[in-house]
Amino acid sequence: MKGILKLAYKLVVNDKSKFTALLAGITFAVFLMMFVTSMFGGVMNHSAATVINIGAPIWVMDPSVENPLNTVGIPDYVLDAVRSMQGVKYAVPLYSGSALLKLSDGAYQPAMIIGLDDTSLYGRPELIQGKIQDIYAEGGFVAVKDADFPKLGNPHIGTEFELNDHRAVVVGIAKVSTSSLFGLPTLYTTYYRCLQYIPNPRYTISYVLIVPQSASDIPRIKEQAKALGYLALTKDEFIGRTVDFYIFHSGFGMNLLIITAVSFIVGLSVSGQTFYTFILENLERFGALKAIGTTNRELVSIILFQAAFTSLTGYGLGVGLCVTLIGIAKLRMPEYAAMVTAFSVIVPFLMVVVITAISSYFGVRRVLAIEPFEIFRG
Amino acid sequence: MLRTAIHASGLVKWFGEGEAKTTALKEVSLEAFFGEMLYIVGPSGSGKTTLLSVLSGILRPNAGNVSVEGADIWTLDANQLADFRLNKLGFVFQDYHLFPRLTTAENVAIPLILRRIQWDKALNDATKYLDIVGLHGKAELPPLKLSGGEQQRVAIARAIVGQPDILIMDEPTASLDGETGRAIVGFVRENILNDHRCIVIVTHDSRIYEYADRTLEMEDGRLTAAKKVQDEN
Known part of the structure; x- marks a missing residue:
């Protein structure tokens, strides 16, 4: 043959x-x-950069959320309820939103602001300059060095900017695995600083991030979240939901x-x-x-x-x-x-x-x- | 004592049904022997090609049987028939049907490759057979670089490279001028025909009749006459 x-x-x-x-x-x-x-x-x-970079195994959100950029505030009691659910090892709040920065040269630049749980800093990025504990310093922000980093004027540690008339200062430079889709630079700070600096609606938690005790607890956690009127998705499910949004609704x-x-x-x-x-x-x-x-x-x-x-x-x-x-x-x-x-x-x-x-x-x-x-x- | 190569009896073949039915072979019987060059001649539409196809295991007759070296070929299934044609027969087609994108040696080697002979050995053997048919040094040329007569020689080399017992030639001189046609058939008679091989040629080219040992004439699906060339001489 x-x-x-x-x-x-x-x-x-x-x-x-x-x-x-x-x-x-x-x-x-x-x-x-x-x-x-x-x-x-x-x-x-x-488009799923936030989900990938934060990396939490389970995300609890309002059922109407279709992608990470489209957040709907969650009341604080949901965080407490989730923490008491069976199978949850621990749960933390996450703030995700955008804000307008006033740079040192006077220019205005919109940016993506991620607010990490103050206690654990769960989901923090890998720093390439600076120390993570400096994020607790007054006005401390970590800038992500990605393609949109130059839009912040190529800041270095100590660079100052304004956010809603609040003084902010870059205390660290970080890298992430995936940059955001829409060309916005990304800044990390603490959850409560986001509440202080950025005008917010009544409910302020964007997502509750859950680490389950084991993978087998995930279905039970999802059921409990559903009973509470919220949606719990694994990381991959949330990425898939985001992809579906762009495929079917764009x-x-x-x-x-x-x-x-x-x-x-x-x-x-x-x-x-x-x-x-x-x-x-x-x-x-x-x-x-x-x-x-x-x-x-x-x-x-x-x-x-x-x-x-x-x-x-x-x-x-x-x-x-x-x-x-x-x-x-x-x-x-x-x-x-x-x-x-x-x-x-x-x-x-x-x-x-x-x-x-x-x-x-x-x-x-x-x-x-x-x-x-x-x-x-x- | 002549040894029978092909024995056919009572061959009937028709095409179509009802009013469109055409009978191409009507109770045709014949024998071909090893060591002879048998011509089947006759006008167009007389059934020569149909007879050749039935004799060579290509077209199944509606009645009658064909034995090649004593074995009834029409009891074989399709794969066995293909195997029979590959191993027992060599074909020279009217239009040569050489692959223009292959070299002449590769064209000649096809029957050997189909017999699962190793590529290099098949090409070596093919080159030797090209030498035999007088195409020394042309093994690497594509067929289209050759003249009509040379292409016919390539087709002959392809037909005999597997050393078949029976060589079937369909209008071998139809595309050649008279001199080249005679040269080709003369060459086949001198160099390819031997006591262990039977050559059956279908032709209506009277210029090459002189090379036949025996000629069968066909008309309207029947064999009308059989004669030995020597008888005429």
Whole structure:
């Protein structure tokens, strides 16, 4: 069979114009699909930045919350109630909101403010400059060094700014795994400082963060939160809810669907048509092979191998091209949103499998239908 | 004593049904022997190609049987028939049907590759057979770089590389000028035909009749005459 497959390989590769067209079609389709899914993955990752960076296993929130930026205040008694729930190891409040800063040069800059539990500082970022205990100092804030950091005027420890006429000072520089989606710099401080500095509605807790005693306690905690009228989600569920929001309640999902469909149609029409033409051009020769003594099984193997080889090569090129371009973009812009995920690799692969199956199905049908007798008849 | 290569009796083959039914073979019986070059001649539509297809295990007859070296080929299933054609027969098609993207050696090696012979050995053997048919040094060329006569020689090399007992040639000179056609068939007679091989040629090219040991004439689906060329001479 190895020799037959080598024959199949040479038949398709030596037809340089068609092979190039096949590869170009598949490569372009894979690139397009992988790029858009990578962009989608990256944006979704950034959209859930707060959830990822804080990293709490369970988040309790108002049931109407659809994503981390859309917070609805929770009354203080919920925190007490959660702390008394069975299976909860400990629970802390989290403030998440935005505020307008007045920088030292007089410019105003909106920023994302995260207020950590004063006692535990649960969810604090990793500091690259300064000491975390300085966050308790008067007006102490930790600035996150991400792509939006320069918008704060590239602050250093000791840099001062104003927040609602309150003096604030940078006491630490931190790094986080994921920067926020909408281009706002991020500052961390304590929960109670947020209440002091930022005008707030009646209920001030954005989320109650829970660490369960064990993973098996999670369902029970969720039930108890539900009985209380609130929603408890695991970290992954909250990220998933955020992704769902952007897919189903923004134009993102439809755009993703359209580009996916376009790339599929381009891939299928270019590659499928070219492959089918390749089969048609060689149809009589396949008939001659049949007359010589090639079995139907061997002919099917030849066609499937040719389709699979071209598709996988195109897939590899498409993935390589996409990864290279995203890599170059990230070198130039470290916070470039695109992110290659398993999803963005698997979806184009599945598309290629479908294109291969459809292309080879029609080719196989034609080749199996040809009668060697027709070859004799010319 | 002539040894029988092919024995066919009572072959009937029709196409279509009802009013569209056309009978291409009407009770055709024949024998072909090892060591002979048998021609099947006749006008277009007389049933030559249908007969050739039935004899070579490609087209199943509606009645009658075909024995090759004593074995009834139409009792075989599709895979066994493919195996039979691969191992016992060699085919030279009217339009050669060479793969233009393969080299001549790779084209010739196809029957060996189908027999699971290692790629390099198959190519070596193919190159030797290209030498035999007079195409020394052209193993690496694509078929389209060759003349019509040379392409026909490549097709012949492909047909004989597996050392088949029976060589089937369908209108081998149809695409060639008279001189080249005669040269090709003369070459086959001189170099390919031997006591262990039977060559069956379907043709209506009278310019090559002189090379036949025996000629069967067909008309309207029946064999109308059989004669030995020597008888005429």
